[in-house]
Amino acid sequence: MPKDDPRIARARAAWRFRGQTRPDFAVEPGPRQESVWDYPRPPVILPEPRPVRVLAGTLTLAESHRAVRVCETGSPPTLYVPPQDVAMHLLTVSPMRSFCEWKGQARYFRLEDSATPATDVAWCYPEPLAGFEHSAGWICFYPGRVACFLGGERVRAQPGGYYGGWITADIVGPFKGEPGTSHW
Template sequence: MPETPKDDPRIARARAAWQFRGQKRPDFAVEPGPDQESVWDYPRPPAIRPEPRPVRVISGAVTLADSIHAVRVCETGSPPTLYVPPQDVAMDLMTVSPTRSFCEWKGQARYFRLKGAAGSTTDIAWCYPDPLPGFEPHAGWICFYPGRVACFLDGERVIAQPGGYYGGWITADVVGPFKGEHGTSHW
């Protein structure tokens, strides 16, 4: 593999393939109201922003994560993904999954499942243990799928991003439409 992502033609092709990059909101985008933001104003490559609001993740009656140190990763067309530092996650309640994926911006992802749970074949979270340049300060930080465990941002129950693959956190302050809905693969 080449030394940097820009030297790797596969990564360069993946990064160049995106039609929207956050410079201009498309005509089909929902106009944000007061105290809202459009995912179409987020940049590509994604921006990493501090998240001062408390993040809490629960499975049944068990707290998996509780943090005031999360970051939001904001990428064009997707609701933010919230990454929590591992010290704020009950890592002893999860086990590493065999699932892997690759993001052209963040690198190789590792997934996690609940230990010993009936749904232990379902991935509930992921992280980038050895990320590409730009995401290194958040190596090993955990992001949870809000459609698979209960995720809360400042007490608001998060809605899952459509489609099942992406793990964006939809809250009342974010408008789309969102990548993952039918017919959005070219976004």
Template structure:
């Protein structure tokens, strides 16, 4: 059973209006990720993935990720829509943040534009910004959505949402 929607105000989107399967569209919004005072990713051509009940996830083209900060992490996961995920550690000035990012190296049909792009968990980095606004992490350890003032929930990952 799905919960009642939070009311959307002017300029806001409800995650309950997002599609399933998810959409994946390039956005000109400025997406910046910082670790230890260093910009590790900055782009105005991220792929914004929106899925019912989830805040957007921003995938940064690998060319817009700082050289040498990503190191392959162990493990992986499977998305029914996008395919096999690869996990990445971020290493900055000797500081290793494990499993901070993920990618789809060989994405499923329909999600080819994610090839060569990396998504970062906003709660596992120091700063995750969308047009200068600090994104808040989607609840739950598994999900990587970026909550900004423009999106309203409730969001998958909050207590009691496993069956959504």
């Protein structure tokens, strides 16, 4: 879908919250915490100084000190790892596709020898839209489907199953994906 497609413009305009002001229902962040309601829309890509580690049982799927995080209003950050730091031979391309009005078309991955082969565990944007070119082909894992660690902390999954945000102790919500959040 070309970036000037009117469907993209409509999808981008539909977002109610854009990070300029924190809504009344947002949790007030404590010391050394961030509110997802302070993140902007369109999302931003930021360097992540903490190491990332992703496991499937005893298999290491990714280890990186070069990850970036994508921060978007209402969602916990998603952590993207360069493909050079991912055991790509353990992943197989899934038929699943989705489209993000900011990042473009996503490709999904499953574990190659998984006991649940129909479960997508990661995704990437092979040809992202303008502004996200830096992360082309970088892999993000679902923390609810594989064990994800950020700086040694076990990451909690973003609610709802569709989104793949990484919830850590330094992030407060509420988060998109929880019941009643579809209008965000």
